[in-house]
Amino acid sequence: MYIKEQYLYMNNQTIKAVVRNYEQNDFAELLTIQKESFPPPFPKELLWNDKQLHNHISLFPDGALCVEIDGVIAGSITSLLVNYDLNQPMHTWEEITSNGNITNHDQNGNTLYVVDICIRPSHRKLNLGKLLMQGLYETVVHLKLERLLGGSRMPGFSQASHLLSPQQYADKVISGELYDPVVSFLLRCGRTPLMLIPNYIEDEESSNHALLMEWKNPFL
Template identity: 60%
Template sequence: MYVKEFFVFDGGKPVKAVVRNYTEKDFDALIRIQQESFPPPFPSELWWNKEQLKNHVSLFPEGALCIEINGEVAGSMTGLLVQFDPDHPAHTWAEITDNGYIRNHDPNGNTLYVVDIGVRPAYRKLGLGKWLMFSMYEVVVHKGFNRLLGGGRMPGYKKHSDKLTPLQYIDQVVKGDLKDPVLTFLLRCGRTPLHVAPNYLEDEDSCNYAALMQWKNPFKN
């Protein structure tokens, strides 16, 4: 069971936060996070449903994390284990996460793969996404996995797609010449680009591309 207590800051004021494994009693709160994080026109059928959440807590509870602020669930992050070969990185989100049902979770996998991360808009100024990411890194280290990996949306890419390839766009973000709402956040969290994934997710702003970004376990190099 993972439980971490600490303080985040709202302006200059410390606020108590807890990261822990989520359980069945949190399902309604987790669905609310999805609704608030991905409002219409995002299709509601892509929000978590309770069957998916039951799989998360039964198949890989170590990869089911939420963060509480003053006792209220404000964000969540979910992962599964996969056997990942960096020499053959191509995949889609639907393939590697079983459309979020994670029935393909591999207990002997070498890589913790990020299925989803979301923070309720009212709490985003507190930096909770970064705390969730760091907590998942601790799971990677504790369990001895090789890496954390996930596909990062590239929502700033569409407006540059006429003059930059996806790889060139990522390179510009890494150099700091461009900023991307998702990729820049992942860089700030310590993730590094590994591969460009075409047709990763139906996402007009990213032209359906994603950047596969990893965090390598520093004890496994």
């Protein structure tokens, strides 16, 4: 069981946030948040459904977190355990997450893999994504895992694809020359880029590419 209370600040006011494991009673709200967070052209078939959410809380509840503001769920993050070999890094989102069902969750895995993170647009100024990511970092330490890993979308690439290749775009975002809503956010969260993975997920904005990004357990 994970629960953490933290005060956030916006417009010189304190706002209390609660990060906790999400439960079946939260499903309807989580599905609504998915729709708000990933509007078209993001594929509708990649949004959560009840079966997937049930798998998340039954197979690996430690990896299923949400954040509440004033009793209202404002975002969630989901993960699973995998045995990951950095010498064989190529994979797709569908392969490593069992298409979001996490039926391949390995309780003896060495890596916490991020399946999804989403924050309500109305709450994005509160840095709730960073708070949820910190929750998973703490889970990595608590479970004595080697790392947190995940493929980052690059939605800003769609506006630069006529000038840059996916690798050139990723390099410029990493160097700070360009800003990407997802990659730049994860860099601020402490994630380290490893490599670009083509054909990672059906994602028009990212040209189906993802930037694999890691957070190593500093205690190992």
